[in-house]
Each structure stands twice: as C-alpha cells, then as structure tokens.
C-alpha cells in the first residue's frame with residue numbers, strides 16, 4: 001500500500017448520519033497554511049496518496065481548493081482522494097474532478113432514497129442530500145473517477161442488495177462497500193450482511209464475465225485497524241497521529257495515546273512508526289466486547305467478499321491484458 005496523508009480538513013458536517021462515529025462539535029478546521037504544512041511534512045517523507053477527509057471537506061472549500069492546486073502538480077503525490085456527502089458538490093467541482101487526473105471523488109450514499117434519508121439526517125436548513133446528488137446525476141455520470149461508498153449500517157443489511165442495485169440503476173459503476181464498523185450487530189443482521197455480500201459478489205462476477213464495467217475499491221484497500229485509516233493523519237486541530245481512531249467521539253480519549261506530534265513539531269517517520277505500534281491493540285482494549293466482536297464479524301464478511309471476487313477480477317484483468 002502506498003504511504004498516505006489523511007487530512008481531516010474539518011470535523012464539521014451538515015449531516016448527522018445515525019452510524020457516524022465522528023465527534024464534530026467544538027472542533028476547529030485546518031487553515032490553508034496548516035494544510036500546506038502537512039503537505040510539506042508528507043512530501044519531505046517522499047509523498048504518496050493524499051486523502052481529504054472530514055467531517056465534510058467541502059464545508060471548507062478554500063482549503064480543499066488550495067490543497068488540490070498543489071497536489072495536482074506535485075510529482076511526489078500519486079493520487080488525491082476527496083470524500084464527500086455530496087451536498088457541497090456543483091458543476092464547478094465536478095469540472096475540477098474531470099481535469100485533475102489524479103483526483104478521485106468518493107461520494108457517500110446509502111442506496112434507495114428511503115434508506116438514504118432514514119440514516120442521513122440533515123441539520124436544520126440543509127437540503128436533502130439524496131435529491132441534491134440526483135439533481136447532479138447527468139454531470140456526475142459524465143465525470144471520471146467517481147466512486148460511490150455505499151454505507152451499510154446494521155438496520156439496512158437486509159436490503160443491501162436492493163440498495164446496491166438502486167445505485168447501479170442510477171448509473172454508478174464504481175463502488176466501495178462500507179458496512180458499519182464499531183456498531184453492535186445482531187446475529188441475524190450479520191447473516192443478512194453475509195447473504196447480501198454473496199448476492200452482490202454474483203452481480204460482480206456476472207458483469208465481469210460479460211466485460212461489464214463494474215469496479216470495487218475494496219479489492220485494493222487494506223488497513224491494520226478495521227475501518228480507520230493508517231498513515232500520516234493530520235487531525236482538524238493540527239495534531240498528528242498514525243491512525244484516525246480518535247475521530248470517533250467514543251474513542252476521543254485515545255488521541256493522547258495516538259498523538260505522534262503536531263504540525264509545529266512533526267514526527268519523523270520513525271516516531272510515527274513507533275506511535276503506530278502503540279495504536280495497534282488499543283481498540284481491543286477499549287471497545288465493549290460485543291461491539292468488538294461485531295466489528296471483527298463485519299470485517300470478516302467483507303474479507304470473504306474480497307476473497308471470493310479476487311479470482312474473477314484477476315481473470316477479467318488477464319482477458320484485458
């Protein structure tokens with residue numbers, strides 16, 4: 001896996017998704033200067049991929065624009081990922097994705113409108129996220145490198161195939177599946193998830209047999225701690241960590257243990273590696289046993305999906321080589 005810089009440019013968000021672990025209130029956002037200092041540190045360590053993360057990054061558009069201006073022409077940056085709930089998108093942002101060939105837009109959705117609205121509660125005065133995304137659909141579908149992250153909380157596992165099919169019917173064909181980590185899952189919900197993943201795997205296999213265009217990012221990602229990203233993580237307050245486990249409000253107290261430095265006093269690569277060692281195992285210690293067991297179970301279900309699909313993906317790749 002390429003080294004990665006995760007910039008939590010802000011923790012603010014205009015939605016309150018029922019499954020979202022991110023602590024949002026009372027946090028600052030990164031300034032443009034802080035974001036560039038984070039890039040300086042990462043580039044000095046030979047660069048890699050940059051991920052703009054939140055909260056909702058498009059709530060601080062000037063910071064995002066300034067980072068993209070630099071990463072698009074910085075040779076040591078391979079790819080830049082921008083994660084969004086879609087509410088801040090407009091045709092100008094999509095044009096930016098079209099012209100910046102390093103930029104990958106990750107759009108989070110839950111599937112059919114009823115589930116999207118059920119889980120993604122908007123703050124007062126915020127428009128409906130599903131309607132906003134659909135209003136941009138023609139432009140979105142003409143935009144390259146758009147990946148839909150389909151969230152699957154326990155309550156929608158039973159309908160995960162229908163939600164996936166709905167997103168495909170809208171015209172999307174690049175996906176990342178994200179079952180709800182660090183949540184309590186009941187046994188029947190885990191069984192539903194397994195069944196849905198098996199059905200979704202069949203959809204992929206059939207599409208690949210007939211050279212249909214369908215992409216699954218999960219085939220190419222791995223993290224030492226389920227769900228949370230590892231790498232050079234710069235939080236919205238400028239602190240630096242080897243993992244973003246501290247994004248979770250419930251795990252906020254771990255940030256002191258995971259902190260490897262700050263933008264004013266950045267860690268060396270060795271210091272960051274030492275902090276990463278300390279971070280592994282923290283979740284096992286901190287989480288309630290049933291939540292930890294659920295997390296391992298959904299991660300295992302996702303791993304089974306990836307293991308099932310990998311041979312079919314490799315066959316398809318060989319055919320196109």
Ligand code: SF4
Pocket residue numbers: 013014015016017019020021022054055056085108
């Ligand atoms: S859009 Fe993302 S950051 Fe905002 S509440 Fe939902 S999951 Fe959390």
